[in-house]
Amino acid sequence: MKITVLGVGGMGSRFALMLHQAGNDVTLVDGWQTNIDAIRQDGIQANFNGKAVSAKMPIYSPAEIEKSGVQADLIVVFLKSNQLKTMFDQVKALIHPDTYVLCLLNGIGHEDVLEQYVAKDHLILGITMWTAGMTGPGHVELVGDGEVELQNFAPAGKDFALQVVNVFDKAGLHPKYSENVKYSIWRKACVNGTLNCLCALLDCNIGQFGKTKEAPDMLHTIIAEFAAVAAKEGVKLDQTEVYNHVAATFTANIADHYPSMHQDLVQHHRLTEIDFIDGAVARKGEKYDIPTPYCKLLTQLVHAKEQLIGAK
Incomplete structure (x- = not known):
């Protein structure tokens, strides 16, 4: 699956790394130039449960997306809530008619913003109980275990949501399809x-x-x-x-x-x-x-x- 991770902090780095290791085509988008530069040079550097792990993936700033030609089957959102609208205004070129968005942000009411960019049946909402922390640009601390719970926002999106569950399961992210997300x-x-x-x-x-x-x-x-x-x-x-x-x-x-x-x-x-x-x-x-x-x-x-x- 072609996956774009939007927001490459601690949690975005975790998901990107685990999805990449499972063989998915993962692209990164981040708004912090120092972080972008570090990942371009050395990849994501992680202390992964005590083991040093690194992986290189293409990474772009929001301003570079339109010229990059990158499009996504799935956009996984790990922005801060107050960055959501500004970022999606900048990365509209990522979205095509078959693009789905999975929002795993902390907080309440993000669907009100995301409906401006994707149809309701292409929107998936969820939560994650994984943890992650940044120790510096391009460097993250990934310890412990976790899980992901998700559900399509509209009934027509269920088939793709189940595909996401399958992809995440193969990546070891412990997903669960929810009936009441x-x-x-x-x-x-x-x-x-x-x-x-x-x-x-x-x-x-x-x-x-x-x-x-x-x-x-x-x-x-x-x-x-x-x-x-x-x-x-x-x-x-x-x-x-x-x-x-x-x-x-x-x-x-x-x-x-x-x-x-x-x-x-x-x-x-x-x-x-x-x-x-x-x-x-x-x-x-x-x-x-x-x-x-x-x-x-x-x-x-x-x-x-x-x-x-x-x-x-």
Whole structure:
């Protein structure tokens, strides 16, 4: 399958590398020129569960796509949510009538943007529980195990979605076809709406946060706000199950992992996706007249920290 990975950070590098190793025709697109230069010179360099792995794949900046002639059967999106529209405006040449887009971004509501570029029956939504971290341009740390859950947005897209499941399975990405991916997206948003922003604000990894006595109460309160808003969107979250799912990470093999928002904000001084996670819940809470004080405060604190450190 001809696959373009859009956004070659930690997670994009993981998927690109594993899909490439499985024999797929993988092309990379990234907006960070230093990263592009490093990958062009040496390929993606990965510590893959303790083993040094490298692989070269063609990589382009968004501005180079139109002249490149590259087109894709599948575009796998690993951008930051606030980059989504700008990037797709730049890479329209990738898309032909048979192109499908798989969105694996953290957060809520990305389909509203993507429908401007591909038909609903060519849109696949999903989540991933894999982890990855960048240690420098072109260099990534890939540890632990994970999975992918996905579902076609419209019924007509199911056959291709099942093809994607097959391709991902051969690449060892542990895919699962979902019958209710919207629930899973909200459930994953709860993971990000707790661990991502709290680890970034407290400057700690998942396991360190889990050892604090305040962790259980904070998790319960934030998850309750997510659940109240999700119910208005037709998704009934099992709060106990979601809490147990998040809390299980405290002692899992990813306990030493620093979530992506920590990587962005603390490690690299980049703007975050908070407006598409806790910020989205706070905005929707105002719309539905549902109090979401924790989500609102966390969003404000993250934005304040962005300003204090000059995040870009």
